[in-house]
Structure formats: structure tokens, C-alpha cells
Amino acid sequence: MNSSDPGEEGAARESRGIQSIEVGGQLLLALAHLARPTPLKDLAAEAGMNAAKAHPYLVSFGKLGLIQQDPATGYYGLGPLALQLGLISLQQVDPIRLASAELPALARTIGQTVGIAIWGNRGPTFVRLEEGPTAVHVNMRHGTVVSLRETASGKLFAAFMPREKVLDALSLEAGAPKQRLDPRFEAEVRKVREQRFASIVDGTVKGVSAISAPVFDGFGKMVLALTAIGPSAALSADPASKAAKELVRCADAISAKLGALPAAASA
Template sequence: MPDDLDLPGKDSDTRGPRGIQSVEVGGQLLVALAHHGRPLALKDLAREAGMTPAKAHPYLVSYIKLGLVEQENGGGRYGLGPLALQLGLISLQQYDPVRLATPRIEELALSLGHTVAIAVWGNRGPTIVRVAEAPSPVHISMRHGTVMSLRGTASGRLFAAYLPPAQVLEALRLNETADAEPARFTPTFEAILAQTRATGLAQSRDGVVAGVSALAAPVFDDGGRMVLSLTAIGPSGHFELDEHHTPARELRRVARELSRQLGWREPETMTPAA
């Protein structure tokens, strides 16, 4: 069973609050259904929850009565019931993506030693709304309200990779001056966006500001829409951009955890919205 779906208190010692063991055991059936996202036969569901079918069945009968589980007609597979769906919708409504991500960027700034920011899509494009300074901050213009370049910054490239092309082109038209590149997707820009989608990360080195590098990871909502970026920024000489190194791994890990909290389920491939 994946660690991020373990029940709270599963590994707690005797000093933690006392719970009801049968609730925790039966709860593994709900965890298994939530993890798979589709109805399962009794034997498969029991196996995923680490119990025998005979042990699982009484729990499922009780969950059906509560509306947490429902069974397909004719004694078929078990899936999440109407009460579980209602609870899920209410939980999603309580989550504000920026509020949810704010404490996480503080943790990332401390662990990575780099400034970490949250950017959302604003009226003119990717806009910084939260900044967590590194223990030894680099003097970079990352104030709240700063609109990031779509072509030259990691945050901008990330949004350009995952938002509908028409939306990106409109932002390019609003922000690029008359003597800059026209508002279009050049082959070079397309290649950058394709690489971003392939790795799930955007990067920039010495882009808008010489000597400054950045990595950005996307956070998605329950509809698969990108709602914000987590962006780490630091001096190019001390900033590792490789996707297999710590900054990339940690950004991607936290972004995925936040996405899952917002109801996102990871698809096989991620493409921009139509």
C-alpha cells in the first residue's frame, strides 16, 4: 500500500492518541478503493487492504449501510458510495490551493536552501503571490505581484506548457513589446514546452536575470487543470537543474502531494488543456 495513503496514526506509538482498531482496519478498504479509483471485486479489494475476503465482507456491509460503499447490481464489484463522494466534494471545497501550498514552500526553502515562490495565472500571465526566502536569500526581484516572463522564466514556461495555447498567446500579446518576438509559438519555444511536459518540470538558466536559475513544478486540481507553480530560484553557480537531483525531486514530490490533496489523479501522460 502506498505510504502517502496510509491511515493517520497507523505507525503511532503508545504515546499517541488512542483510536479504535477495528475502524482503522476497516478503513484500509476505503483507502484501497480511493487509491484505485474504480470498483473492485471482493477478493481483489480484500487483497489490496491486506485481509481475507471473509474478514472484509462484514466491514463492507456496514459501509454500504452508511453510504460509504456501494455494490454493483447482482453481487458485483464494490466502489465508493454516495456519502464518500459527498465527503470528497466537501473536502475539495475547503481547500484553497495557495493556502494549502504556502506552508510547503517555507519547508522547501529551508530544505533546499533556495528561495521558493508560488505563482498563479493572473490577468497578464504568471504572477507571484507568495515567496519564502532561503536562509541566505539571493537578491532577486520576486515581490508579490511580479508578472513572470512566459518565454524566459521557469514559472512562465510551466504555465505555457500546460495552459490552452490561445490563453498563452493572449498573454504573450499583452506582455511583449513591439520590437520583441511576435506573439507566437516559435520552434524553439515549442521544443522547450515539449521538454517541460515530458519531465513535468520547467527550468531556466540565466534567462531574464544573468546568474540566476530556476526550476518550477506544476500543481493540478481535480479536473487536471494547472492551478499554480512551485518555483525554486537561486544563483546559477550553486543551483542544480538536473531532473534527477534534489531540487527537482523535492519540487516534483511536493507538487504531486498538493495535487493529490486537490483531487488530482496522475494520468499516463499530461498534455495541455484543449
């Protein structure tokens, strides 16, 4: 009589995979990690196998369109099917939903209020807020449009959004005709772009500071700003602070889920 648990048998069937697919999949992971066309020897080494073992997998992946070989160089890169799958995946992923799921844990870790800002019709607009354990008294709610010049989120968008959109929003904010960026703000924006991080101390509200990190999609476009807001005495604006590092780590993790390359690679 067989006394095995049917539930355990079902779990075993679900967890059982096809080893050859898993082995070959290491080559696809290696191509994604290298992020450039690669010769067979280097690609195989990155996947932890020799070239003779890797080649048959690449032939099969080529027939499916997952990889393709450059006839001139012999290098291997991702094929048209891989690109199509990637584009479909990007279309199905909602950046706001992904980021919203991270807010409660991020607020607890940083110990401050955190939020999500996107680019709206009038500029940077907060669409999600998660209060932290430390109270902060600011007039902020869902739908609040913030200043490009006087907020961390605003500076971040000024650094990464198309210039014409930034100038239009600045004109709307100032209630004046569209003008070029003044040299001082241009320098601030350039620094923010280089650091991929923005901060402000005693900005629109005295005694309140904010730090902000960008989230990018697979096309390299900034889709939202992840921002922490708190008392200046408790929230450091230093990019090397624990709160800033945690904010950037979370933003980078969301970007990776959206298909973005790591900061060093995309730079």
C-alpha cells in the same frame, strides 16, 4: 484512593477508537489507493483481509453511500457520499495556504529563494516568496507577473493551462495580435508537460537560474507553480539534482493534500 492523573485518563479516552471502523476503513483506503473499480477478492487483498471478512463491511458502506457495486461487473468503487465528501473537502482547501506553509522549510532545504506563482489576469504571477540563505538579486516581489517564455514558472503554466489562455497571455506579453505557438516553444512546452518540471538558466537575469514544479488539484488542474530561484553556479537546472527532487517532492505532497492522483496514475 485513585491516584491516576486525570489528564492521562482524558488522553486515553481521546485516543481510544472503534476497532471495527478502523478495520473497515482499510477497505476505503484500498479503494482510494487502487483508484479504479475493483473485484471483491482484489480489494480485500489490498486491504489485508480475506473476502469473507471484507464483504459485510462493504455491505454497510454501500448502505451509507460510501461505496457502490457495479451490477454488471460486481466491481466495487467509491459511492456518491464519498464523492460528495471529496468535493466538499476540495472546496474547503486553499492551495496557496497549503503551499505557503511549506515555503520556509523548503527554502532552508534547497538553500535558495522559493516562491509560489499562480495564474493571474495577465499570466503567471508570484504571490508568495521566501528568501533562502543564499542571496539572489532579482527584481521579484509579490504581484510580479513573469514571462511565459523566459521563466521556469511561465513555461510550466504554458504546458498545463488551457491553450487559449496561454495564447492570450503571450499576446499581452508581446504586445501583438494573438498567434499560434511557434514550433520551438511548442517543443519546449511538450517536454515540460512530459517531465512535469521546468527550468531555465540565465533567463531574465544573467547568472540566475530557476526550477519549477506544478501543483495539481483533485480535478487534475494545475493550480500553482512551486519555484526555486538562485545563482546559476549554486542552483542546478538538472531534474535529477537534489534541489529539483526536493522541489518536486514538495509539490507532489501538496498535490496529494489537494486530492490529486500520483503523477504515474494521472498520466
